[in-house]
Amino acid sequence: MSHMDSSLSDEDLDEGQSEVKRIRYDSKIYNVSRRFEKHQRPRRTRLASRDSHSFHVKESNLQGLIFDNGAHTIKINYSFEEEPKIIPNCIMKAKSERKRLFIGSQIDECRDCSGLFYLIPSERGYITKWDVQKPIWDFVLSKNVCPVNNYPVIMTQPLFNFKSIQDCIDEIFFEEYEVSSMFRLNPTDLAVLQYHKEIGAKPPCIIVDSGYSFTHVIPYLEGKKYLKGVRRINVGGKLLTNHLKDIISYRQYHVMEETFVINQVKEDTCYVSQDFKSDLKAAELPPSKNHIIRNYVLPDFNNIRRGYIQDRDQKDEIAENCQILRLNNERFTVPEILFHPSDIGIKSIGIAEAVCKSIFSCPLSFQKDLAKNIVCIGGSTKFDGFRDRLFNEVRSMIPASWEVNVYQPSDPITYNWMGGKVLLKDPEFKSKLVTKQEYEECGMSAIQEKFNQWSIIDIEETVQSKPKIEPVSYIDHLKKYDVFGKGIVSEESSENNEKKNENPEESRKCEEEIDVSSKNDGEEKLNLTDDDKFKLP
Template sequence: MSSVVVLDNGGGLIKAGFGGDRDPVAVVPNCLGRPTSSKKWLVADQLLAAESDITSVSIRRPFDRGYLINPDLQKEIWDRVIRTLLRADPSTSSLLLVEPLFNPPSIQRATDEVVFEDLGFQSLFVADAPSLVHLYEASRRPVDGLAAMAQCSLVVDCGFSFTHAAPVVQNFTLNYGVKRLDLGGKALTNYLKELVSYRSINLMDETLIIDDAKEKLCFVSLDVLNDLQLARKPGKDNPFRCTYVLPDGITHTRGFVKDIDEAQRFLSLPDGCSTTLGIPVVDSQADIEKREDRKRMDMNKSEFNLTNERFLVPEMMFCPADLGMNQAGLAECIVRSVHACHPYLHPVLFESIVLTGGSTLFPRFAARLERELRPLVRDDYRVKITSQEDPIKGVWRGGSLLASSPDFESMCISKSEYEELGSTRCRRRFFH
């Protein structure tokens, strides 16, 4: 029996492994990077190697704005992931590939060409992320409650390029109900780059370093106005102040948080709120002098401080209009998605919201979303939000489950069918 390679091909990360396994073999960047100190491009996992210098890395990605634009570059990355990391032989393997929602036909044809002609897989099945998340969560869900009986989910996928709210019924994504927020992990990283570069030290070329700082230090505020007051406090009175140390290329090649305990002080605040709400912060002479010291920037320093940036960055997801973006926030995006479906589904979908994607890992993400969503939903509807145990691997685990089902091979396009009928006719089998 041939093996099934499961490939969740995200814009930021590739998750790759074999059908039937619980976890992917590899979770690696879906890009190439070249450090300034080298002429050699590092591919995928090579960027994660401890000895790799990631300072001022030039990055080439096969994805742009959520869609595959460079199939040749993608082929190079897939080739390394499949042959080197998985040690799989495509000629004796099937491929389950996770593609973006609403993938244009021209990109589908280019993808099929790489899969069958360049890599030589014997068969292909294409799935979308929301249906796989639903499949995985439904397999773990106890058979009770309205949502479980109806087999419905409202999957909120906060990915690298986009955030989607997608209703899924009986493992089938209702495309007419899918709503998109043009914000994802990439936009949040870019925003943090701008804030740090403007306030502290120019790090506009340090995408991988800022990405790491964002993942380790950012969190979602439950009371933004109050937290902004707290963030103005000096020194140790500021519960959000923390330091990120940049790599020096000698003693450490990776950035790190200087003091983890200091960085996690905000977690001890009651319900994310200060007890000093409404008390104005008075600027003392010492505060003003400290602020003047911060303005005298040391261009040689190898660390930077974060305060309110830590919660202002994820705040983009909830209030993009505050940053001048003509976008609805995440809660409104979810409501629009639900309301695009039949009224009978509304209470079921609000009761079965599933969060997936890397950006949902920010502390307090689910709590803030529920707080924003509750006033927008009818009082007699229950709102229940489930966070996946591992939101980065959640889609892949659904794919692994599907790939291990006895009917999987009959659902695939074979290489001979592709050669006989062509990509367009074969793709009709996948509906989306």
């Protein structure tokens, strides 16, 4: 009770001694004091020895708010919850309710989701419209969804994020939302932690992150990303949805404004083909012999909220008054863009080639282990057959003696968020957090170094150095030969030629002297007289 009474004066203590004695044996006050003592005990052990087991246990039980800010959806929840809340990262406006804007998960309250108009804060994966992103964050961090409540925040950002965007994120979270502490990192960093926890080891691995705007292939060596091996493909879920809209609008219905519905069609019907040419031939067969063709019942938002694939054998009375899409080769030609972007004119390599190039760009000692640990995350990897197709293509591009393994989690979308729970259990994580006081004292540049450099590794490559190719000069090569190319000119003659070019007047005199001397030498050797000279032909 000394800590509680330290602010009282001596007179108050004298007058209140009797009152303190009266309430000393009250059960409620006694329980509070017991709780206060229990909370004080770990502090004493922490001050006594920082390396004790109790200190590590306390650090590993740190709770926080995990905020995975994706371009399409936001995955957010507290670390003590089992699953995250998935909220659309956009603002939508419906034709049926023109006066209202639907932010995030409020779209579930919309009566008619046909013809939705989207306001997306990100462009090519990076935040460009802050007037759209800020209201979405206000809704997500409100009391009705996930308030901060003085919890440390783990915030994700895209790979190679711009410095100006990072400054805006830090400013909004520390000054607008008054976050007590924060840590910012890439979502693939969390995926690596979750993968290492599941397998019980920390081998080198490759993360294939195929999301909404792009696809990244990132190698991780010793738990940290190797930037020289990172590969990026500008193909994601947004491009696939837009391409499917173009195909359906050209062949059947005009659906260019039905992004919400066509995205559901893509998720429900599309798959990755294992043999593209054979599936194309099968798609040309009549419907009775065609195993690819499917009928998709579009939602009317009265009786059907989400569309579904119609069964061939059963009669569907509900679908009689609904529009039906007949999907044939669109089911596998759209996801094929992930493996062959050149099909629609994009000059880029596919995912399998990017994985192999990423492996071979890493040091030799890690390449075999990287091929064994390929992890697929992101919404665009949920297509049926994606894992098998990636395995077959990578297997054909890698030496036969190497082992190849492609791992796909049960839920690739929330896999990063689960890795945030692993990060909070790290006993050293609390030292990596940046508090609001450090933000105000150190500034943004020091904070960015702390956030961006902790998971980057720079290893000297042990790849065999290629022999240096010296440039070839054809002029120097031709100087070795005389005018007619019959013989090789000696080095002395070549030096004399260079001197001639430098001093042309002296070179002429030297030539005349050489000619005269050569004539005299010839005459002396032959011992010819004047009469003999005229007799010569």
